[in-house]
Amino acid sequence: MRKTIFLCLIVLAAAPIGGAAPIRVVTSLQDLASIADSVGGERVETFSLAKGYQDPHFVEPKPSFVLRLSRADLLIVAGLDMEIGYLPPLLDQSRNGKIRPGNAGYLDASTGCEILERPRGIVTRAMGDVHPFGNPHYWLGPGNGRVIARAIAARLSQLDPPGASEYRANLARFEGRLAEGEKRWDAALGPFAGTEVVTYHNSWPNFLKRFRLVAAGFVEPKPGIPPAPAHVVQLVNLMKQRKVPVILMEPYFDERTPKTIAGRTGARLLTFIPSVGGVKAASDYVALFDHDVKVLADALRVATRP
Numbered sequence: 123m124r125k126t127i128f129l130c131l132i133v134l135a136a137a138p139i140g141g142a143a144p145i146r147v148v149t150s151l152q153d154l155a156s157i158a159d160s161v162g163g164e165r166v167e168t169f170s171l172a173k174g175y176q177d178p179h180f181v182e183p184k185p186s187f188v189l190r191l192s193r194a195d196l197l198i199v200a201g202l203d204m205e206i207g208y209l210p211p212l213l214d215q216s217r218n219g220k221i222r223p224g225n226a227g228y229l230d231a232s233t234g235c236e237i238l239e240r241p242r243g244i245v246t247r248a249m250g251d252v253h254p255f256g257n258p259h260y261w262l263g264p265g266n267g268r269v270i271a272r273a274i275a276a277r278l279s280q281l282d283p284p285g286a287s288e289y290r291a292n293l294a295r296f297e298g299r300l301a302e303g304e305k306r307w308d309a310a311l312g313p314f315a316g317t318e319v320v321t322y323h324n325s326w327p328n329f330l331k332r333f334r335l336v337a338a339g340f341v342e343p344k345p346g347i348p349p350a351p352a353h354v355v356q357l358v359n360l361m362k363q364r365k366v367p368v369i370l371m372e373p374y375f376d377e378r379t380p381k382t383i384a385g386r387t388g389a390r391l392l393t394f395i396p397s398v399g400g401v402k403a404a405s406d407y408v409a410l411f412d413h414d415v416k417v418l419a420d421a422l423r424v425a426t427r428p
């Protein structure tokens with residue numbers, strides 16, 4: 123007995139006091155934090171500036187964000203100007219050179235991802251368009267989730283070389299879960315390939331492409347621009363003509379207009395969750411797709427019933 127206690131004490135003494143300090147990761151989106159958690163495991167501590175139930179384009183800056191950024195080892199952003207409205211001044215105030223663009227502590231998650239709707243020619247913010255460099259909601263394609271996870275694993279290994287094998291193993295586990303998920307999601311949505319849907323904001327091109335669904339139109343005339351009556355009339359006519367069965371709405375928009383459109387067309391209005399944490403069930407990146415795919419497949423099954 124005494125010998126066992128003695129051995130335990132030696133083991134405790136050999137471990138660093140309180141364990142090694144975690145790598146502090148700040149992300150703009152909860153989805154990026156979730157993937158960083160999966161890949162980083164216990165070696166990282168993550169904090170997301172935007173919460174999953176908030177519009178990722180319009181995040182209210184808080185003084186506590188500056189503190190988080192000032193202590194961060196790694197900042198992961200969606201890029202494509204998603205954070206342009208709030209992050210640059212926070213980054214300045216944090217006075218943390220490590221996490222500025224161009225340094226090892228800054229990771230733009232869009233690098234290497236499939237980005238849809240990239241503009242050709244000169245980029246303008248015509249009519250206040252909030253997608254000037256292509257669609258910034260690209261994490262909603264699971265293939266891009268895989269790319270993001272690999273980029274995070276590589277960057278964490280660079281910042282924390284002793285953790286490299288752990289990051290590699292965690293990444294393999296994440297990719298395995300994602301591949302299993304894709305089989306489930308393909309099986310659930312496969313029967314509805316080619317179905318047209320309307321979405322409130324243009325958040326879903328990667329999701330729709332991956333599952334072979336089609337956006338017939340949007341409640342917003344342009345990303346970030348609220349619907350005007352003439353646009354609504356046009357959309358209602360189009361939906362009636364094409365028999366669009368569902369309207370997908372992100373949880374942070376006013377539901378009055380989409381409700382009116384649903385009433386006039388007979389389409390079902392679904393709250394569709396674009397980020398981890400948007401509802402309790404969307405507790406991590408894989409669970410987010412499990413949730414959305416189920417909501418959509420259930421609704422399409424009812425709508426397309428003969």
Ligand SMILES: [Zn+2]
Nearest residue numbers: 252323324345
């Ligand atoms: Zn957007």
